[in-house]
Amino acid sequence: MPKVQIQKKSTWVDMTAFVDVSFLILSFFMLATKFKPPELVKIENPKSVSSENVSDKDVFKVTFDREGRCFISFSTDEDARERVINMLGVIERQKNMPLTNEQKAKFLNFSVGGIGVPFSQLPALLQLSDDAYKSFKQPGIPIKDSSNNQLNEWINAMLTGSGGRKPANIMLNGDNAATYPEFKNILAAFKTNGVFSFKLVTAMEPVPAGSPLSKKQEELRK
Amino acid sequence: MGADIESSSQGHGKKGPGVKKQKKVAAKVDMTPMVDLGFLLITFFIFTTTMSSPKAFKLNVPDDTAKEEEQTQAKASGAFTILLSKENHVYYYEGQLLPDGSNFKSTNFKELRSVILDKKARTNEKDLVVIIKPNEQANYKNVVDVLDEMTITDIKRYAMVDISQGEKDLIRVTEGG
Numbered sequence: 205m206p207k208v209q210i211q212k213k214s215t216w217v218d219m220t221a222f223v224d225v226s227f228l229i230l231s232f233f234m235l236a237t238k239f240k241p242p243e244l245v246k247i248e249n250p251k252s253v254s255s256e257n258v259s260d261k262d263v264f265k266v267t268f269d270r271e272g273r274c275f276i277s278f279s280t281d282e283d284a285r286e287r288v289i290n291m292l293g294v295i296e297r298q299k300n301m302p303l304t305n306e307q308k309a310k311f312l313n314f315s316v317g318g319i320g321v322p323f324s325q326l327p328a329l330l331q332l333s334d335d336a337y338k339s340f341k342q343p344g345i346p347i348k349d350s351s352n353n354q355l356n357e358w359i360n361a362m363l364t365g366s367g368g369r370k371p372a373n374i375m376l377n378g379d380n381a382a383t384y385p386e387f388k389n390i391l392a393a394f395k396t397n398g399v400f401s402f403k404l405v406t407a408m409e410p411v412p413a414g415s416p417l418s419k420k421q422e423e424l425r426k
Numbered sequence: 427m428g429a430d431i432e433s434s435s436q437g438h439g440k441k442g443p444g445v446k447k448q449k450k451v452a453a454k455v456d457m458t459p460m461v462d463l464g465f466l467l468i469t470f471f472i473f474t475t476t477m478s479s480p481k482a483f484k485l486n487v488p489d490d491t492a493k494e495e496e497q498t499q500a501k502a503s504g505a506f507t508i509l510l511s512k513e514n515h516v517y518y519y520e521g522q523l524l525p526d527g528s529n530f531k532s533t534n535f536k537e538l539r540s541v542i543l544d545k546k547a548r549t550n551e552k553d554l555v556v557i558i559k560p561n562e563q564a565n566y567k568n569v570v571d572v573l574d575e576m577t578i579t580d581i582k583r584y585a586m587v588d589i590s591q592g593e594k595d596l597i598r599v600t601e602g603g
Contacts, residue, residue: 398489405482
C-alpha cells in the first residue's frame with residue numbers, strides 16, 4: 205500500500221461568483237427594460253441616422269400601416285388626457301354626436317393603442333370591451349379623399365379644444381411599406397391646420413463613415 | 427461537472443483497514459444550470475431592450491400657402507431632382523428636365539449618395555437645392571431614406587414636391603409599364 209497517494213484534482217469550478225454576476229446583470233436589464241405598449245397595428249419603422257430619443261410626454265401620434273390604414277393615438281400623461289377630453293368635447297359639438305362618460309373613458313383607454321375608425325363608427329367602437337377592441341380590425345381613419353380627410357377634422361378638433369396649443373410631440377409612425385400618397389395626405393391634413401413640424405419615428409442606423417455628416421460630428425467632438 | 431457525485435462515491439470506498447471514513451454530505455451545489463438560466467434571461471432582456479428604442483427624426487415642412495415671393499426659387503443650375511418609384515427605383519436629373527429626357531438618369535440607393543456628393547462638389551453651396559419627387563408607387567421607407575440621405579450628405583436645402591405628369595410618364599416608359 206503506497207503511503208503517498210496521488211491526489212485527484214477535482215474538476216469542480218465554483219460557479220457562485222458567476223451566478224452572482226449573471227444575476228446582477230439580469231436585474232439591471234430587468235429594471236432598465238421598458239416594454240413596448242401592446243401594439244395592435246404591426247409597424248416596421250424605416251431607419252435613419254437620427255439619434256434623438258422619442259419622448260413619451262404629451263404625444264399625439266399618427267400611425268399609418270402598409271394596408272393604408274391610419275390611426276391616431278395619445279400618450280397617457282396628464283397633458284395628453286386633458287387634450288383628449290377637450291378634443292372629444294369639440295367632436296361632440298361638431299358632429300352632433302353625444303358621447304357618454306363611459307365612452308369617453310373608453311376613448312382614453314383605446315387611444316393608447318390607436319383609434320382608427322370613421323366618425324360614423326366611433327360610438328360603436330367605444331361600446332366594445334377591451335378584448336373585443338383588441339380583436340376588432342379597425343378600417344382606419346379616412347384620409348384618401350381630400351374632401352373627406354377626417355384626420356384633418358381630428359387635428360382641427362384637437363387644436364380647437366386646447367385653444368390652439370400644439371402637442372409637444374407630434375409623431376408620425378409609418379410602416380416601411382406604406383405608400384407615399386398616404387404620407388402626403390397625412391402631411392396635408394397637418395398643414396391645413398398649421399402644423400409644420402413633426403417627428404418621424406425611426407429605428408437607429410449608424411452614420412456611414414466618411415460621409416459629410418460623420419466628418420461634421422467628428423469636428424464637433426474635437 | 428458531476429464533481430459532487432465523485433465526492434459521495436469516495437465516502438463509500440474503504441481506503442484501508444481500520445480507516446473509517448465519515449460520510450460527508452456534499453455542501454457544494456452545482457450552479458451550472460442556474461448560470462445557464464441567468465444568461466438565457468439576460469440575452470432575452472438585451473434583445474427586447476434594443477428592439478424598443480425608436481428614434482425621432484425631425485421633419486419640418488414649409489407652409490404651402492406662403493406668398494410666392496417668399497418662397498425660395500430654385501436656380502436651374504443648382505437644382506438636383508430625385509424621383510422615387512416602386513421597388514426602390516431611383517431616378518435623377520440635374521437642372522431642368524430636357525424635353526427629350528436625355529439628362530434623365532437611373533440609379534439606386536447604394537449609388538445615390540455618391541451621385542449627390544458629386545453634384546454637391548460641383549455646385550456652389552448657395553445654389554444647391556435638392557428636390558425630392560416621389561411618385562404614387564414609392565413607399566414611405568424610400569422617402570425617409572432619401573430625407574435621411576440629405577442629413578448624411580449635409581444638404582442644407584431640400585424640398586419635397588409633387589411629381590409632374592411628364593416625369594410620371596418618363597418613369598413609366600423607363601420601367602416599361
